[in-house]
Amino acid sequence: MGVYDLIKNRKTVYSFSDKPIKEDTIIGLLDAARLAPTAGGIHEYEFIAVSNKDKKYQLSQICLTPNIDTAPFIIVIFCDPEKLKTVFGDEGESVFCVENAALAIENILLYAAEQGLGSAWIATVQQDAIKKLLEVPARYIIRGVIPIGYPSPEGKGVYQASVPKLREITHIESFNNKVV
Numbered sequence: 001m002g003v004y005d006l007i008k009n010r011k012t013v014y015s016f017s018d019k020p021i022k023e024d025t026i027i028g029l030l031d032a033a034r035l036a037p038t039a040g041g042i043h044e045y046e047f048i049a050v051s052n053k054d055k056k057y058q059l060s061q062i063c064l065t066p067n068i069d070t071a072p073f074i075i076v077i078f079c080d081p082e083k084l085k086t087v088f089g090d091e092g093e094s095v096f097c098v099e100n101a102a103l104a105i106e107n108i109l110l111y112a113a114e115q116g117l118g119s120a121w122i123a124t125v126q127q128d129a130i131k132k133l134l135e136v137p138a139r140y141i142i143r144g145v146i147p148i149g150y151p152s153p154e155g156k157g158v159y160q161a162s163v164p165k166l167r168e169i170t171h172i173e174s175f176n177n178k179v180v
């Protein structure tokens with residue numbers, strides 16, 4: 001599938017079948033994330049791949065997203081803002097840290113879609129609870145919890161978002177000249 005079709009067909013999935021995922025596929029996902037562009041070429045984020053049943057359950061509870069523990073893997077991405085601060089100051093810490101992780105996560109979501117896998121980016125997380133569960137030191141910030149798996153057969157958990165039409169969000173040359 002080409003990039004445009006992957007982008008178009010990717011959908012958030014919160015509920016998964018019990019079909020296992022090959023370890024190579026998870027490595028591929030993380031490698032795709034690693035290759036995303038980063039501000040100043042600084043890679044301040046890292047991953048934890050979680051497959052332990054109890055930890056997945058606890059993550060689903062902490063994230064208030066009950067079915068994500070049906071995924072064979074949940075990837076947790078976290079960043080060390082200090083690494084950006086030394087080069088970019090406060091802006092780097094607060095903004096680039098989010099932006100870098102967002103690009104890495106999008107690569108994960110698209111790579112997953114290419115493999116026929118479903119995924120979700122859960123960004124609203126309880127920082128302290130996840131850090132405690134996964135023994136992540138306090139200085140890091142959790143950027144996302146990403147369940148990965150084959151979507152459940154009945155499609156349960158596939159969220160249908162409404163997307164604006166291109167003309168509704170596009171201006172030509174200036175703000176006042178909106179495409180109609």
Ligand SMILES: Cc1cc2nc3c(=O)[nH]c(=O)nc-3n(C[C@H](O)[C@H](O)[C@H](O)COP(=O)(O)O)c2cc1C
Binds near residue numbers: 013120121122124
């Ligand atoms: C920055 C960001 C944060 C998100 N955070 C959450 C979240 O905390 N919990 C959740 O259930 N879904 C979360 N999502 C998933 C969105 O709800 C989902 O992508 C959106 O509804 C569009 O659906 P689609 O991905 O199928 O196009 C997040 C998505 C993005 C891009």
